[in-house]
Amino acid sequence: MxxxxxxxxxxxxxxxxxxxxxxxxxxxxxxFTYDCTCHLELKISNCTSSNFTHLPAALPPFTEQLDLSLNHLSAIRPQAFHSTPRLRILLLNDNMIAMLANGAFSLLEGLLRLDLSRNRISFLSEGFSRGLGSLRDLSLAENRLSSLDSSCFVHFDALQRLNLSHNAIETIKMRAFGSMSTLRQLQLNSNNLTVLKNGIFSMLRNL
Structure with missing residues (x-):
């Protein structure tokens, strides 16, 4: 027994x-990373004020809103958000970002809002806007931009709001806003602009 x-x-x-x-x-x-609060039903990952110096390695692929504000990020590498392709809102404000690689956001074809304000960005490459054809709201306020090239915004086919205030912009190349026929709001206050070429805003018919 x-x-x-x-x-x-x-x-x-x-x-x-x-x-x-x-x-x-x-x-x-x-x-997933313990420094982020991830809400499955809301599809939100909140990683704000987590002292990140690099993007978190593990984020839920369902994420549609990602808040990485108030960290210590210094660079965004190519295809940095490959694990979160469904992003609609990406908040990267209040970091120390000085470098945006070509194609950094190229996999985020559904992104609607991108906040890069209060960083250290001084240059936008030709590939900055690649993959961002759906973007509607972009803030680059309070960075260190000194000029706008004719190709840095070329893929912004749906952009409606662009904030470039509080930079050090001195020159804007012709056709810098050439692809932005949908733009409704443009903020350029608090820069170092003294002269603007005729026709530089000719494509901005909805302002």
Whole structure:
């Protein structure tokens, strides 16, 4: 009788052990960064004020709104947001970003709002706007931009609001706003502009 109970106990243990291991394995695969608060139903990942110096390695792929404001990020690498392709809102304000790589946002084809205000950005490359054809709201306020090239905004086909205030912009190249026929609001206050070429805003018919 005792022998039968022992065999039953062992069988029960053998059944439970794989179940425990499986649960632990599942838990690990969903172990997103502890410095972010992720809301599954709201599709929001809040990573603000987390002292990040690099983008978090593990973020839920369902994320549509990502708040990385008030961290210590200094650079955004190419295709940096490959793990969160569904993003609609991306907040990167109040960091120390000085470098935006070509194609940094190229996988975010559904992004609607991008906030890069209060960083250290002094230059926008030709590939800055690549993949951002759906973007409607962009803030680059309070950075260190000194000029706007004719190609840095070329892919902004749907942009409606652009904030470039409080930079050090001295020159704007012709056709810098050439692709922005949908733009409704443009802020250029508090820059170093003295002369603007005729026709520089000719494509901005909705302002």
């Amino acid at each position: 005792a022998d039968t109970k022992l065999r039953t106990s062992r069988m029960h243990l053998l059944f439970v052990l794989p179940l425990v291991l499986e649960v632990q394995s599942i838990s690990k695969s969903h172990n």
